[in-house]
Amino acid sequence: MAEETYPINLWINEERLEKLQQAGLAGMCKEVLAGLKVLAVPNTAEQRDTILKIFPMAKFDTATTKSIELLPKAVKDKIFDLVVKKKSLSVMDEFIKTQTK
Amino acid sequence: MENIGHGGKEIVERVLPKDAALKRLNELKAAKAKVLDVRLQIATEVIDIAYGFFSPLEGFMTKADVEGVCNNMTLADGKTVWSIPIVFDISDDELKKSGIKQYDEILLTYTGNPFAIFDVTDIFTLDKKEIAMKVYGTTEDKHPGVKRTYQYQDKFLGGKITLINPPKINEPFTRFWLTPKQMREKFKEKGWEMIINHQTRNVPHTGHEWLMKGAYLGAYGSMMVDKPRGGILVNAIIGSKRDGDYIDEAIILCQEAQGKYGYFREDTFLTTCSLWDMRYAGPREAVFHACLRTNLGCTHHMFGRDHAGVGSYYDxxxxxxxxxxxxxxxxxxxxIFNLDWWFCPVCDEVTYMGLCGHKDKKASFSGTMIRSIIQDGVKPPRRIFRPEVFDLIMECAEKYGFGDAFVTEDYLKRRNPVFTIEPL
Structure with missing residues (x-):
């Protein structure tokens, strides 16, 4: 059985889509909810707990989506930039390091 | 008897007309009645009690009532179902300093203005931890209802309330404020025999819209369709806020927008508000909501998945x-019990868990997820979120939220209060 991951959903607005297209990463997006584009950045249970501790305003939606929601846009922008820089969705360890320095 | 509320009792408004109120105020002043200035939390419940939102309660609970609620989920009579304690707390110091005794008639003020008369018939203590466990099923103070319980002062006063100075409900809430009696008048005017309540503290996405439509169709049954004989009441809960909640103004105006922009016919849809601080007590709060909406005159009440829950405290x-x-x-x-609604990319519509056979393809969405989408500056597709509602959220952010559609410290400090008590 695949290990459960707890995504942070980076919803793709025009600005983000342009950056992804420029980096040749537009294919990383999934289409969900009637065409809405998202980059789902996976977290382990440990990473999820660390993120919720660092950003207490964030919420793990236990009831419906099992995703980490309500991170401030500025925080999600940083995660997004890291995804573009590394051309990978596996960025959470590095992101957490920058936040706990 | 008309206007029968919860517990089979007639709804009684404990509100004095202005002349009688002024007379009573002068009598209390002459008798040097003790005066207590109350905080918003208490003022809100004084209003609810006085207008019959909490019928058959006519005042704050006595110890026997609270014990009944905790142990048997009934009032002290052992028969009337009630699930959440409604209490008036006071610190030991304040009790001593004020000299309040059993059977005193005290004057309550709010923001310094005369507000209500409180006939104190009981002074008591409570075991807060026991209340937490029995009402919320946990003693963890992370639970917002438990936290509120632990924040109560150490003594409690029980007894009847009489409002002498009605609240002024401020914009944009004025047109949404109807007392239980006014609400029933409104239903009569509309010719509704069936009134389905939708409980909300959120702005609506299409999942909510389809829950309401499903409930309407299900409950309408075999009533004649020659004219609308039933409708949906969206009764939004306006009360204490948590960081990241939608601002109250966005909630109420966006709910109304569903009728205004035709997603519901205006003759089958009504938006109002009730003042209540959510306790997030899950099942017990569901029962409370049923009692509250009975008092408003509703015949049906929708309960979705994880109704009034928080975190993972309740199944x-x-x-x-x-x-x-x-x-x-x-x-x-x-x-009316509802399962989940989700977006199904195969059906290409918002659909119901109990009907859609593409469970493995479903895209679930929640109010929290929609908030996250909006925070990211993305306009969700109209099948998920109505564009008029999205535009209205943005307008509310500018007009009422100091640039933000979600509750911030700044909003809590600077917002226009929902109600004020003016000098009498």
Whole structure:
């Protein structure tokens, strides 16, 4: 059985889509909810707990989506930039390091 | 008897007309009655009690009532179902300093203005931890209802309330504020025999819209369709806020927008508000909502997945199961239980868990997820979120939220209060 991951959903607005297209990463997006584009950045249970501790305003939606929601846009922008820089969705360890320095 | 509320009792408004109120105020002043200035939390419940939102309660609970609620989920009479304590707390110091004694008639003020008369018939203490466990099923102060319970002062006063100075409900809430009696008048005017309540503290996405439409169709049954004989009441809960909640103004105006922009016919849809601080008590709060909406005159009440829950304290369907534990006939409202609605990319529509056979393809969405989408500056597709509602959220952010559609410290400090008590 695949290990459960707890995504942070980076919803793709025009600005983000342009950056992804420029980096040749537009294919990383999934289409969900009637065409809405998202980059789902996976977290382990440990990473999820660390993120919720660092950003207490964030919420793990236990009831419906099992995703980490309500991170401030500025925080999600940083995660997004890291995804573009590394051309990978596996960025959470590095992101957490920058936040706990 | 008309206007029968929860518990089979007639709804009584404990509100004095202005002349009588002024006379009573002068009598109290002459008798040097003790005066207590109350905080918003208490003022809100004084208003609810006085207008019959909490009928058959006519005042703050006595110790016997609180014990009944905690142990048996009934008032002290042992029959009337009630699930959440409604209490007036006071610190030991304030009690001593004020010299309040049992059977005193005290004057309550709010923001310094005369507000209500409180006939104190009981002064008591409570075991807060026991209340937390029995009402919320946990003693963890992370639970917002438990936290509120632990924040109560150490002494409690019980007794009847009489409002002498009605609140001025401020914009944009004025047109949404109807007392239980006014609400019933409104239903009569509309010719509604069936009134389905939708409980909300959120702006609506299409999942909510389809829940309401599903409930309407289900409950309408075999009533004649020659004219609308039933409708949906969106009764938004306006009360204490948590960081990241939608601002109250966005909630109420966006709910109304569903009728205004035709997603519901205006003759089958009504938006109002009730003042209540959510306790997030899950199943017990569901029962409370049923009692409250019975008092508003509703015939049906929708209960979705994880109704009034928080975190993972309750099973998603605890708030449905609790109704099976209540004695038959103890509630005069019919619960409508809902499973999840989701977006199905195969059906290409928002659809219902109990009907859609593409579970493995489903895209679930929640109010929290929609908030996250909006925070990211993305306009969700109209099948998920109505564009007029999105535009209205943005307008509310500018007009009422100091640039933000979600509750911030700044909003809490600077917002226009929902109600004010003016000098009498």
């Amino acid at each position: 998603p369907y605890d708030a449905h199961r609790i109704f099976n534990t209540l004695p038959k006939g103890s509630l005069n409202i019919t619960p």
